[in-house]
Amino acid sequence: MLKIENLHASVAGKEILKGLSLELQAGQVHALMGPNGAGKSTLGNILAGREGYEVTAGSVTFDGKDLLGLEPEERAAAGVFLAFQYPVEIPGVNNTYFLRTALNAQRKARGEEELDSMSFLKLVREKLAVLHLKDELLHRAVNEGFSGGEKKRNEIFQLALLEPRLAILDETDSGLDIDALKTVADGVNALRSADRGFLVITHYQRLLDYIKPDVVHVLADGRIVESGGPELALQLEEHGYQWISDRIIPEK
Ligand code: ADP
Ligand code: MG
Numbered sequence: 001m002l003k004i005e006n007l008h009a010s011v012a013g014k015e016i017l018k019g020l021s022l023e024l025q026a027g028q029v030h031a032l033m034g035p036n037g038a039g040k041s042t043l044g045n046i047l048a049g050r051e052g053y054e055v056t057a058g059s060v061t062f063d064g065k066d067l068l069g070l071e072p073e074e075r076a077a078a079g080v081f082l083a084f085q086y087p088v089e090i091p092g093v094n095n096t097y098f099l100r101t102a103l104n105a106q107r108k109a110r111g112e113e114e115l116d117s118m119s120f121l122k123l124v125r126e127k128l129a130v131l132h133l134k135d136e137l138l139h140r141a142v143n144e145g146f147s148g149g150e151k152k153r154n155e156i157f158q159l160a161l162l163e164p165r166l167a168i169l170d171e172t173d174s175g176l177d178i179d180a181l182k183t184v185a186d187g188v189n190a191l192r193s194a195d196r197g198f199l200v201i202t203h204y205q206r207l208l209d210y211i212k213p214d215v216v217h218v219l220a221d222g223r224i225v226e227s228g229g230p231e232l233a234l235q236l237e238e239h240g241y242q243w244i245s246d247r248i249i250p251e252k
């Protein structure tokens with residue numbers, strides 16, 4: 001589903017990604033780990049099409065299409081979802097309205113009919129049930145005054161509603177509290193399916209106590225330096241990232 005080959009990218013003239021390759025199949029959950037500053041968020045932002053990143057070499061295909069050639073809205077319509085590491089607050093904008101607008105924008109870009117409020121509310125109730133969530137966050141302004149856990153619940157709810165084919169979750173290096181962590185994990189586990197892939201970016205192993213990834217990658221110095229099963233995350237936890245750094249072959 002997602003194929004990244006030899007990706008090189010710079011931010012503000014500095015090369016951050018230095019030949020990153022990764023392949024993710026539909027139905028899989030991949031964890032991307034790595035030390036601070038390795039380029040994890042940079043990769044997420046490039047996949048989502050955020051501004052400010054210059055791809056200098058390599059390719060990214062999504063379902064065989066050139067992902068990097070698509071506008072951010074086209075990527076969203078194609079089914080790529082990036083959860084924000086720091087969700088924005090939008091005071092005064094009702095969350096239900098926001099979610100419906102986001103969903104309808106996506107439907108429109110796909111040439112599908114927009115949902116009226118009745119159909120939307122029906123969908124909302126279905127998704128709330130799947131995630132065992134209450135509707136309390138829907139009546140508030142987008143993320144305004146939300147706790148860390150509430151922001152995460154909202155983000156997972158947004159994911160459930162938009163039904164992406166590829167969900168990229170960038171979990172902050174500063175760490176989530178245990179409630180937020182479980183919210184993310186429960187959401188990912190409830191939304192795992194044969195035609196959906198997840199790329200879970202995380203600095204810490206502990207998230208992977210709750211989400212069992214199919215593949216774990218370690219990103220260091222702009223490249224994937226090691227890939228393996230869930231045991232790789234445990235080895236990292238035990239030995240620390242220095243263990244990985246010691247194994248990096250310097251660039252020629
Ligand atoms: P990670 O998510 O793995 O901690 P990032 O992708 O956030 O790493 O950052 C990788 C490197 O790119 C860091 O050295 C960081 O300082 C740099 N960087 C990221 N975004 C910018 C930016 N907008 N301007 C300048 N440097 C940036
Ligand atoms: Mg960081």
Ligand code: MG
Pocket residue numbers: 040041042173
């Ligand atoms: Mg980051």
